[in-house]
Amino acid sequence: MKTKIGLPGFLIAILFLSISLPGCKKERVKFEVTNMVGDGSGKQVVPEISTNASSTFFGVYSKGYYNLFIYTIRFKDLSGPWTKISINGPSSSGQNGPEIHLASSASPSVEGEATGSFNLNSIAGSQLLSGQWYYIILTTTHPEGEVRGQIIKE
Known part of the structure; x- marks a missing residue:
């Protein structure tokens, strides 16, 4: 059975591990935390769709x-169960980019939540922080994307 600790609990665990690991050399680790947000709609899909x-x-x-990136995508009112939810980029609004990471969700649905986490290199981190990434949700009805949202700093 999996235990769900949620995003806040996960972040606290990562912070704890980054500050003090038993048996490790005690060094002060400098890190910056940035909140990233985005609202998605069919108007942001390329080409734009009505949904x-x-x-x-x-x-x-x-x-x-x-260099850890942790995220949650909440969605509702899809035309049918999602077929793929991913983070893509680099790309600006109005352009498509390659897939970077697949999000995970319990099972395909029309409403729900998808999550993910992965480590970034310096180039990917710079792309993320400069707003060059987006998320997209694909469905059978809209295989090129039903909902898309640019990811930006909060």
């Missing part, structure tokens, strides 16, 4: 020793 679906994105990027 009642919407979504919100919240992520935290911890730049430093781990």
